[in-house]
Each structure stands twice: as structure tokens, then as C-alpha cells.
Amino acid sequence: MKKLSIILALILASVLVLAACGKDEEKPDETPEQQTEETTSEEETTTEAEKIANDKPVSIYYMNYGAGVAEKITHYDAEWSPDADLAIFGVFNSDDSEIDCTSEKWAHKDLWDAVNTDIQYRIGYEISFDVDGEHRIITILEPKDVERAPELFMGDWDTEEVTGYMGVWLYDDVNQEDGAWYSHVLPEEYNDDTLLTSIKLRPTYDADRISNFKLKAFSYSSSVEFDSEGHYCGGYGYEIDINNR
Numbered sequence: 001m002k003k004l005s006i007i008l009a010l011i012l013a014s015v016l017v018l019a020a021c022g023k024d025e026e027k028p029d030e031t032p033e034q035q036t037e038e039t040t041s042e043e044e045t046t047t048e049a050e051k052i053a054n055d056k057p058v059s060i061y062y063m064n065y066g067a068g069v070a071e072k073i074t075h076y077d078a079e080w081s082p083d084a085d086l087a088i089f090g091v092f093n094s095d096d097s098e099i100d101c102t103s104e105k106w107a108h109k110d111l112w113d114a115v116n117t118d119i120q121y122r123i124g125y126e127i128s129f130d131v132d133g134e135h136r137i138i139t140i141l142e143p144k145d146v147e148r149a150p151e152l153f154m155g156d157w158d159t160e161e162v163t164g165y166m167g168v169w170l171y172d173d174v175n176q177e178d179g180a181w182y183s184h185v186l187p188e189e190y191n192d193d194t195l196l197t198s199i200k201l202r203p204t205y206d207a208d209r210i211s212n213f214k215l216k217a218f219s220y221s222s223s224v225e226f227d228s229e230g231h232y233c234g235g236y237g238y239e240i241d242i243n244n245r
Helices: 002-024 032-050 104-113 142-149
Strands: 059-064 069-072 075-078 087-092 099-100 121-130 135-138 165-173 198-203 211-220 238-244
Touching: 059 211, 059 238, 075 087, 087 104, 087 211, 099 104, 121 165, 135 142, 142 165, 198 211
Parallel strands: 075 238
Antiparallel strands: 059 069, 059 087, 069 099, 087 198, 121 135, 121 211, 165 198, 211 238
């Protein structure tokens, strides 16, 4: 009986030793830092996977109507005055330093149609600036976005009360009669065929309150190219500084 007790005790001790060894070989619990690193890595991978190729990347050009050309720019310096338009900027899917704009319609159309794709691309804009210690970003995909932004003005300068910090008017230069006069695109006129190929800016009477003014243009084809706040996050935006001198 005593011998049997000794044997049982030895067996029990062996089992405990084996269990302890097995526990030591288990993978230790991850620290919060390790879990965060893995989550971040997964998020970065997802973001990279969501990036899509763009067959019609665009650049911003200053429309020099006097010379009949569009000039690719990285910044634009001018004296800001509510008494005159700041400039009109054309957006072309081109990287050329200068584009012949004898016919603005065909300059846009020929370059845009030069790339044949089944994907429908649109052109959008982003205006950003600092005011009262805050940084504002306004994404513009259609005229309605300008109309509902209190920081911007899109009405008739001569007959309406001018509000906001910057006047903004959008134009479709492609879907026009060649050589004919045409106005900016109204919210109710925007449709699936509209291509917002140019933008006109004019400082308002409160424009001197803002600084660090930037204009970005981009072509897009998917909602994936916008973040949770509706701002463009794709890799094909073209941005310029617009300085008040």
C-alpha cells in the first residue's frame, strides 16, 4: 500500500512537470503596443490596396487669354482686390509647360479624349486656407458644393450681397459651342456629362482675413479616392499656392 502511494505521487509529479513545460512553450500574450502595431500595419495595407490607378491625371494652368495659351504653374502671385477677378485656372490632363488655347474648347477636349478609357473620370477641386487660427478645407465636386459653403461666394457680384472669403465659379469648357460666350455652371445644370475644366476666383471684401490659400485640382473615378470627411485622398492631386502680394 505504501509502495502504491509512492508510485502515484511520482506519477502526479511527472504530470505537473510536463504541464509546466507545456505552458512555458506557449506564445506569450501580446502587449497593447504590439497589438497597435499590427492594427496599424493592417490599416496601411488596406489603404495601399484601395489606391487606384488614374489614366487621366491633371495639372493646373493659368489661362493667359491675351497670349492665347495656358501656362502650367506651381504658384500664382497677384494683388488681391474685390474689384477684379483674381484669375481663371484651367485644368488639363497634361504635363506640358504650355498649351495652345486658341480654342479653349478643343484644347480641353482633344487632350481629355486623347486617353480612351471605359472609366468615367470627373474633375474636382479643393480650396484650403487659414482663418481665425483654423485651417479650412472645402472639397468641390459640383457647383452645389460652392453654393452651400459659407466661406465661398458663387452669386452675381453686381446684384447680390457678396459673402465669404473667395468668389468661386466653375466652368465646363468642353460641352460648349466653339467660340460662343457661356457662363459658369449652375447647380441645377450640373449632370453626368458635365466636366468642370476651369475655375475662376475673385477675392471678396473679407479676403484679407485669410492666409495660406491653396487650390488643388484632381481627376477621380471612385468614392475610394475620398476620406471619411469627403476630402480627396488619392495620389493624383495637383496643388498650387495662391499668394496675395
